Amino acid sequence: MLELREVFLRLGDKQVLRGCGLRLSAGERIALMGPSGCGKTTLLRVALGLQAPDSGEARCSFRRIGAVFQEPRLLGWCTAEENINLVLSDKAETMRDAAFWLDALELGEVRTLYPDELSGGMQQRLSIARALALRPELLVMDEPFKAMDEALVLRVRQTVERSLSAAALLLVTHSEEEAQALGCRILRFKDGRFE
Amino acid sequence: MRPPLRKTLRALAVLLFWLLIWQLAAVLAGQELLLPSPPQVARRLLLLAGEGEFWLTLGRSILRVLAGIVSAVLLGIVLALLTHRSAALRALLSPLMTLVKSTPVASFIILALVWLGRDVVPLFIAALMVLPVVWANVSAGLDGIDPQLLELARVYRLPRGRVLRRITLPSVLPHLRAALCSALGLGWKAGVAAEVLTVPARSIGKRIYEAKVYLETTELFAWTAAVVLLSLVIEGLLLRLVKGLGKGENGHA
Incomplete structure (x- = not known):
């Protein structure tokens, strides 16, 4: 609560x-x-x-607690996938989780790209994917x-x-x-x- | 022509130009004692390189100066971490670092010779030159960590190790790299200068000093050339190492 x-x-x-x-x-x-x-x-x-x-x-x-701020707050030196893994534990299944959430937010094709290679909308979706991946x-x-x-x-x-x-x-x-x-x-x- | 090849050819042309100027100056001087020519220096350097003693001397000097540089890098990182946490400690340390940076290196060498053994002075001096640069740059890196990312880590309750690996290190490594770029040459030159003034056994500095005393100008030039070549090699190797370290976390800057 x-x-x-x-x-x-x-x-x-x-x-x-x-x-x-x-x-x-x-x-x-x-x-x-x-x-x-x-x-x-x-x-x-x-x-x-x-x-x-x-x-x-x-x-x-x-x-x-998952949070989506007004600004995406992504790690510029990590790929889209690594940005999601950041909030997950360091286990093998996290890679599958990250892939699942990237697909769910229509980001599957940019999983190896860095935030500055993504549009503003994509960055925001990545931030949402990260929050949801935490369940x-x-x-x-x-x-x-x-x-x-x-x-x-x-x-x-x-x-x-x-x-x-x-x-x-x-x-x-x-x-x-x-x-x-x-x-x-x-x-x-x-x-x-x-x- | 491919750009890297063009770059190499241009560098070689520049080197050749200055060697020709040196040769011309040597011809004008007319005496090896005043200014030896590039072939004379090269011949002497090759002769020296044939002696085992030459390599032992180089090895001892490299170890001595590198020990100083490595200690300064480690101490600089630790001090930067401490001063990042404590504003009072930073206020205390900051003027000391400025003082070290602005004091002539010769003054420190003479002072260190009074306090320390001659074998330790070059190590100490190299460390002293590198320390403020590493401290200042790593401090800037720590200060520059994006507070929004630290808030993110707090909300998501990320473990400390992960925050260090994924947020702190990638923010600091580019600054550490910049520090090493400017500090390595500085440390190496200051270390050799300290050797010249303290003449420890089996050191480049001692050989340069002896060459000066016995008016062996060609030998002086040969040893100086060895110092320059070594400086380039060591700098190249260490920077490649640091770049490699950085790539893991911050390959995409």
């Missing part, structure tokens, strides 16, 4: 989070929606343990379908939807349709707090 209680956070001069609370159990799917700069990404960072709140509490009991208990995604055309977004969304099974999902998006397609309960966020 992921639980945020009365989270306050100030970054520089700006009070970014103002008493946010959130509870996400296994299998539950939540989409955070709101205008740009309202603190959604900061809330995800607190949830992922990357940012400590000034006050309040952030607790997460999920052990395997996460919690998947956190921050505007994951950027830089992809509409038809591709549909296919990738279906792959994510099918792969989630019992995993919890915390999604940041600007698209209500996207949230609904992934079966998310929508929470509206504004000025550092839920509306």
Whole structure:
């Protein structure tokens, strides 16, 4: 379970989070929606343990957490396949897993290419493949379908939807349709707090 | 003509040009004592190369200076790791490294001769010249690790060994390579200079010093040529080794 209680956070001069609370159990799917700069990404960072709140509490009991950030965060010196293997254990079957997830995200033909040889959309799909390959208990995604055309977004969304099974999902998006397609309960966020 | 062949031919042409200038200067000087000609130096170098003592001397000098360079590389890496963790330690060490870099090497050689045995001075001096360069470059590599990748490692709970292998080393190796490129020649030349001033037994520096004392200009040139050739060979070999090391993790830069 992921639980945020009365989270306050100030970054520089700006009070970014103002008493946010959130509870996400296994299998539950939540989409955070709101205008740009309202603190959604900061809330995800607190949830992922990357940012400590000034006050309040952030607790997460999920052990395997997959994350898709706004930027793909790939290792430039590793191939697409090696980028997926990074999060898997160093066993032989990881190679098969990596190949499976690359195919699932339509990246099978670029498995030996390096990130700078891939388009922005491919890099983002690779980041999604890496998160799914972990078979996460919690998947956190921050505007994951950027830089992809509409038809591709549909296919990738279906792959994510099918792969989630019992995993919890915390999604940041600007698209209500996207949230609904992934079966998310929508929470509206504004000025550092839920509306 | 293939580009590598053209490059080699051009390099040979440049070398030939300067050898001709040297030959011309030697003819103008008119005395071997003042300036020996390239064939005279080559003949002396070949004669020296026929003696077992020549190779023993080279071997001892190489070992001495390489020991200094290797120790400095290891110490530089360890210090960079420590100063990356501690800002206070970095603040303490940083001026010391600047001081080492800006002090004339001759001052250090004389000081080291007071503190240490003459056999150890060249090793110490080579190490001293290499250390600040390695420390600064490895520190820059550690500072340059992408914080977003470290966050990724944290979220995915990657084991420390994997973070070191897949994120830290590939970020630092290009900087270490650059450090070795500039530090190897520096260390080797400083080490030989220290040998000239401290004249340890069986050393290139001692042979250069003796050549100078007995006005054996041709021998002085022959030993200097040996130093230059060795420097090129050692630098080439070590850089190939370091490039090989880098390729495993960072072949795609």
